[in-house]
Amino acid sequence: MxxxxxxxxxxxxxxxxxxxxxxxxxxxxxxxxxxxxxxxxxxxxxxxxxxxxxxxxxxxxxxxxxxxxxxxxxxxxxxxxxxxxxxxxxxxxxxxxxxxxxxxxxxxxxxxxxxxxxxxxxxxxxxxxxxxxxxxxxxxxxxxxxxxxxxxxxxxxxxxxxxxxxxxxxxxxxxxxxxxxxxxxxxxxxxxxxxxxxxxxxxxxxxxxxxxxxxxxxxxxxxxxxxxxxxxxxxxxxxxxxxxxxxxxxxxxxxxxxxxxxxxxxxxxxxxxxxxxVVDASEHPVDEVTIGVVGKYVDHQDAYKSVGEALKHGGLRQRTKVNLKWLESTDVEEQGASVLDGIDGILVPGGFGDRGFEGKVLTAQFAREQGVPYFGICYGMQAAVVDYARHVAGLEGANSTENDKASPHPVIGLITEWRTATGEVERRSEESDLGGTMRLGLQEQRIKPGTLAHAMYGKDIVGERHRHRYEFNNRYLNQLENAGLVFSAKSMDETLVEMVELSQDKHPWFLACQAHPEFLSTPRDGHPLFVGFIRAARERKAGGKLLKEAIA
CATH class of the missing domain: 3.40.50.300 (P-loop containing nucleotide triphosphate hydrolases)
Structure with a gap:
């Protein structure tokens, strides 16, 4: 016993x-x-x-x-x-x-x-x-x-x-x-x-x-x-x-x-x-950054408990104090991107439903155009894809079918909506089971060599935890890839997109993942994506050159 x-x-x-x-x-x-x-x-x-x-x-x-x-x-x-x-x-x-x-x-x-x-x-x-x-x-x-x-x-x-x-x-x-x-x-x-x-x-x-x-x-x-x-x-x-x-x-x-x-x-x-x-690194930082977290539930920050902790862990690995600025995505919609001024990095976390989604899309667009380090998680990745499809690839009206079932370019959707035997788009009926395509738990993914994601992990295969229903629509993969979006990780069977990013000649640090890496971050070890994101925020704050090197 x-x-x-x-x-x-x-x-x-x-x-x-x-x-x-x-x-x-x-x-x-x-x-x-x-x-x-x-x-x-x-x-x-x-x-x-x-x-x-x-x-x-x-x-x-x-x-x-x-x-x-x-x-x-x-x-x-x-x-x-x-x-x-x-x-x-x-x-x-x-x-x-x-x-x-x-x-x-x-x-x-x-x-x-x-x-x-x-x-x-x-x-x-x-x-x-x-x-x-x-x-x-x-x-x-x-x-x-x-x-x-x-x-x-x-x-x-x-x-x-x-x-x-x-x-x-x-x-x-x-x-x-x-x-x-x-x-x-x-x-x-x-x-x-x-x-x-x-x-x-x-x-x-x-x-x-x-x-x-x-x-x-x-x-x-x-x-x-x-x-x-x-x-x-x-x-x-x-x-x-x-x-x-x-x-x-x-x-x-x-x-x-x-x-x-x-x-x-x-x-x-x-x-x-x-x-x-851990305590020493936390209480004796050599640098600090301000990270904007643009979410749908920021008035109740426990909704993003692991995200907030993982950001702090990313700072601990390099003796950096991470100040969190919680921003409601609906405020970005109503007040514009000016609410994002003065921050060193932007993280857009997960969520469900259409409320505030356009604010997340505007946030991804702002970070992409202004060169602000961007880290998208789950819904944050989907927002980044929608932004890129609309404003770079020229797919007017691109959206997720979670928010617009009639979108002319459903770049995000349920698997059952786009992955059929004939390759035709199958529209979800009102009666379909929303839980039928939920991906939950740890799943492995293969990372493309030469990408930012591969540089962060230092591995070809990693496992991350998932919690989501909607996926990137592979029917648009070639079109967005030709427009410059990098698909840096896919599921082990190559059927599902796991990460997207911008090449570093276009942006200093822009990465988004469908999984939830915050669930595997700990204060003693951190997580490679959060460590890399905080380092990029430090570099931006320092004008491209770190004032003090990290002490892991």
Whole structure:
């Protein structure tokens, strides 16, 4: 049985359970342990794939094509381990699995109930996701007291009872608010949160106390007395300007030693040198750039969480501070390209639907004509193709069929619209299944030698994660290639365009990809496309010559 650390939250949501759990995982990994993580989400959606970015934020995609909560992005950025659909489970998935079993008659005609059937399915999923590792962290979404979370909390209570205290422990993250008017930290919310947790049979072994101010020893003692948690296990999780300092901060307070002692793990000494290098590069930059991110959901930046982090990682690899200027693509439509003035590079991320798409096209046109480094991702690639088709290749009215089904030049479309046996364009009916051509997960692509993309990767074949329905229409490939657009990468069977770019005699750095490389970027390693993009932005800012060389 893999030892388990269950991570719960109290008082309010958005306290940072995911980052706190991932930070502990990073320390345990730095001590030589094989670590995995899992998220149990209480919402009834089977996954967040159909949820609005405004409400839910980013949909994170794993290698095997699972559409998951953005916390899995935190996990993969802090760990060396790649996760899968097993590592993200929702209430909807649990009930779907149970109902399928009931329909197949697996319960022998018995009444299906929350206990034991739902809780047994939750426990089965936990075992499936965590077996084979030295230790696993399992985060329960939401807060204690939420009615939606109760089946998950009951399941983990049962696991602790079944396995014992040396195979399963509870870590509870709670708020210790700072009351500015009184000039005091208040521990009462934490006391009540733990009381609520204990009322359902769970006694926390460790408390992470999130606060704006460091937790004084007197307050730690008070919390320990009221919650029946050892004082050394009351950990101060103070707000930090740099989230990559958190592993060091937790290690300094002995959090990893507490976990190792309680779970009787065999671990080596802690080596956080890689994280020390990340923190040092972040806090002592030698250069800085401003990157404009032109998207459809910038008022809710969690929708682009991995993009923002990947841009910063690209800067870390060369000790460059990356300032992000979030720009709404509809503002580009309404106010013109002047809103793009004064930035060193432009990134256009993914999205769906026609709202703001013309603003993305105008952004690609501006970057192309003004020589501003341009990085297009998914919808950002499609916008760049539409711009080039309209304004360089002379294909008036070129568009994506996602936005204009009657376009005379559908340079972007569903595969079923342009790839037929006869080569004729097949128009999508209103009844067609939008999910029928969704490409999800890690897929390999072949990069053309001599291109910017090949120079960035230094490889002939790379794998990137995808999440999209619409593709470049190959019927226009020769026409756009003759007009000067470079098709620098294709799928392994040569049927789908993966990357486009401009030759460097036409533009210093213009590249767009259909995949989502941000999902494979980490603070310790970065991603070659983001590193190259930030370097190009530095060169533009420096007038074509870098003021200071990168320190990787």
């Amino acid at each position: 893999t030892p388990l650390i269950f991570v719960t939250g109290g008082v309010v949501s958005s306290l940072g359970k995911g980052i706190a759990a991932a930070s502990l995982a990073a320390i345990l990994e730095a001590r030589g342990l094989r670590v995995t993580m899992m998220k149990l989400d209480p919402y009834i959606n089977v996954d967040p794939g159909t949820m609005s970015p405004f409400q839910h934020g980013e949909v994170y995609v794993t290698d095997d094509g699972a559409e998951t909560d953005l916390d899995l992005g935190h996990y993969e950025r802090y760990l060396r381990n790649r996760l899968s659909r097993k590592n993200s489970v929702t209430t909807g998935r649990i009930y779907e699995n149970v109902i399928r079993k009931e329909r197949r008659g697996e319960y022998l005609g018995g009444t299906v109930q929350v206990i034991p059937h739902i809780t047994d399915e939750i426990k089965r999923c936990i075992v499936e996701a965590t077996e084979g590792y030295d230790v696993a962290l399992v985060e329960i979404g939401g807060t204690v007291g939420d009615i939606e979370s109760l089946p998950f909390l009951e399941a983990i209570r049962q696991i602790r009872t079944e396995r014992g205290p040396d195979k399963a422990i509870f870590m509870h993250l709670t708020l210790v608010p700072w009351i500015a008017a009184a000039g005091e930290l208040k521990t009462k919310p934490t006391q009540h949160s733990v009381k609520e947790l204990r009322s359902i049979g769970i006694q926390p072994d460790i408390l992470l106390c999130r606060s704006e101010q460091p937790l004084p020893d007197s307050e730690r003692r008070k919390i320990a007395l009221f919650t029946n948690v050892p004082e050394r296990a009351v950990i101060s999780a103070v707000d930090l300007p740099n989230i990559y300092r958190m592993p060091e901060r937790f290690h300094d307070q002995g959090l990893d030693d507490i976990v190792i002692d309680r779970l009787r793990l065999q671990a080596g000494p802690c080596d956080l040198s890689e994280w020390d290098a």
